[in-house]
Amino acid sequence: MTLYFTKDHEWIRVEGDTATVGISDHAQAALGDIVFAEVPEAGRALTKGGEAAVVESVKAASDVYAPASGEVIEGNAALVDDPALVNREPEGGGWFFSMRLSDPTELDGMMDEGAYREWCKTL
Amino acid sequence: METPLSETLLSETGERPLQLPLDAWHRARGARMVPFAGYEMPVQYEGIIAEHLWTRSSAGLFDVSHMGQLIVHGDQADAALESLLPGELKLLNDGRLRYSVLLDEDGGIVDDLMATRRGGHFYVVVNGATKHDDLEVMRLRLPRTVIDHMHEQALLALQGPRAVQVLERLIPGVAELSFMQGAAFTIAGKPAWVSRSGYTGEDGFEISIAASAAEEVAEAITADPFVKPIGLGARDSLRLEAGLPLYGHDLDRATTPIMADLGFVIGKRRRAEGGFSGALRILAELEQGAPQRRIGFTLDGRQPVREGARILDAEGNEVGRVTSGGFSPSLQRPIGMGYVATHLSEAGSVLMLEQRGKLFYATVAPMPFVPHRYHRKAAA
Numbered sequence: 001m002t003l004y005f006t007k008d009h010e011w012i013r014v015e016g017d018t019a020t021v022g023i024s025d026h027a028q029a030a031l032g033d034i035v036f037a038e039v040p041e042a043g044r045a046l047t048k049g050g051e052a053a054v055v056e057s058v059k060a061a062s063d064v065y066a067p068a069s070g071e072v073i074e075g076n077a078a079l080v081d082d083p084a085l086v087n088r089e090p091e092g093g094g095w096f097f098s099m100r101l102s103d104p105t106e107l108d109g110m111m112d113e114g115a116y117r118e119w120c121k122t123l
Numbered sequence: 124m125e126t127p128l129s130e131t132l133l134s135e136t137g138e139r140p141l142q143l144p145l146d147a148w149h150r151a152r153g154a155r156m157v158p159f160a161g162y163e164m165p166v167q168y169e170g171i172i173a174e175h176l177w178t179r180s181s182a183g184l185f186d187v188s189h190m191g192q193l194i195v196h197g198d199q200a201d202a203a204l205e206s207l208l209p210g211e212l213k214l215l216n217d218g219r220l221r222y223s224v225l226l227d228e229d230g231g232i233v234d235d236l237m238a239t240r241r242g243g244h245f246y247v248v249v250n251g252a253t254k255h256d257d258l259e260v261m262r263l264r265l266p267r268t269v270i271d272h273m274h275e276q277a278l279l280a281l282q283g284p285r286a287v288q289v290l291e292r293l294i295p296g297v298a299e300l301s302f303m304q305g306a307a308f309t310i311a312g313k314p315a316w317v318s319r320s321g322y323t324g325e326d327g328f329e330i331s332i333a334a335s336a337a338e339e340v341a342e343a344i345t346a347d348p349f350v351k352p353i354g355l356g357a358r359d360s361l362r363l364e365a366g367l368p369l370y371g372h373d374l375d376r377a378t379t380p381i382m383a384d385l386g387f388v389i390g391k392r393r394r395a396e397g398g399f400s401g402a403l404r405i406l407a408e409l410e411q412g413a414p415q416r417r418i419g420f421t422l423d424g425r426q427p428v429r430e431g432a433r434i435l436d437a438e439g440n441e442v443g444r445v446t447s448g449g450f451s452p453s454l455q456r457p458i459g460m461g462y463v464a465t466h467l468s469e470a471g472s473v474l475m476l477e478q479r480g481k482l483f484y485a486t487v488a489p490m491p492f493v494p495h496r497y498h499r500k501a502a503a
Binding site: 009010033038058065123 | 360450
């Protein structure tokens with residue numbers, strides 16, 4: 001199992017050719033109270049860097065991008081009723097969707113956890 | 124939509140704004156500071172929803188020192204102001220506040236404000252983002268009236284159901300004020316002008332003090348365990364629930380008091396006499412109605428529809444725009460304000476809103492969304 005992060009503050013946890021995607025603790029803290037999340041439905045095709053989900057705080061709406069290409073296995077239904085789960089467990093129970101990767105080599109060169117946390121300190 | 128998280132997170136930084144007298148005090152309390160109206164302002168401390176609900180149930184202290192505090196001098200200050208504002212000021216009693224709007228020649232709203240008769244002058248509080256423009260407009264159009272900008276004055280607001288018991292301990296007698304009344308007091312040994320007013324829909328007070336006294340006064344007030352400091356984020360969600368318009372969003376020069384559903388700002392005598400900026404248009408709109416009207420709306424589900432979204436009729440024609448939208452922490456649902464064609468503005472009308480290519484059904488709702496709890500005394 002490997003954990004990567006994007007410069008758009010998504011994380012992707014990879015196991016073989018499947019992966020789970022969410023937003024980082026840094027992102028949820030900066031957004032503040034999250035009041036709405038829209039997750040993709042199973043079967044939807046995602047393109048690396050394309051819009052995959054929506055997250056809205058009290059103040060603003062943002063896109064969550066697909067860190068890699070592939071097909072959605074499942075959107076996290078728990079977020080629909082309890083979007084604040086993203087604030088409480090951003091890198092755990094507050095995941096947005098799981099997916100089957102079409103090209104795992106797309107992950108090459110992405111930041112690992114240590115590199116991401118260091119990079120956040122520079123923002 | 125095209126708003127990556129990295130951008131949403133970044134959009135809170137920008138060029139260097141001015142600092143509030145309480146800047147260090149806010150930072151020491153964990154505030155996240157963002158540029159707003161030319162100042163670095165605390166947007167939140169522990170979180171917008173928690174701060175919002177705290178204000179509705181206890182008492183919140185807001186730093187609104189970015190707002191413009193003006194003095195309009197002279198015996199004729201009421202007459203001078205009445206040429207720019209549609210309110211009854213000549214009959215306004217000493218120590219009484221009036222909510223009003225500064226109008227341009229066409230009746231468009233230049234700003235909304237609070238004017239108080241204070242002995243021989245009027246004390247006027249205007250919005251922070253517009254204060255310099257307001258001063259320019261007032262000085263240009265009232266050339267014989269002296270208007271001072273109180274640069275060195277801070278303004279704090281204490282709002283919520285426990286505000287009165289908290290402030291009465293620090294200022295014995297302040298509880299005697301009724302809604303929209305003000306008087307001079309002393310707080311923490313410092314002279315203060317205190318009025319019973321605010322921007323949350325709750326009972327509460329606004330406290331004008333010298334900038335040099337701001338920290339001591341803020342300390343004295345927040346020493347009470349019923350009080351927490353509250354940021355701009357909750358100020359916005361509280362005023363939206365209270366149905367109160369925000370200048371630059373729900374009001375601007377393209378809106379008139381009638382369009383904005385603020386007909387109450389036009390005094391009875393002023394309706395008969397006119398004589399204020401834009402009176403011709405505004406009195407005609409008062410008689411015949413305006414083509415558009417500010418409304419409140421509620422949405423099902425949880426997703427807010429925000430400022431800028433288009434409002435459509437059943438055939439898909441654009442009939443207005445959303446001017447404020449957000450999630451109501453008290454009601455746990457999205458609410459908003461906007462302008463629509465007047466024939467669609469009745470409570471219960473169903474509107475279609477379009478945001479980023481997605482359609483939402485909204486229902487026109489009476490405002491306030493959350494009832495006001497002002498301290499009004501029975502008429503004597």
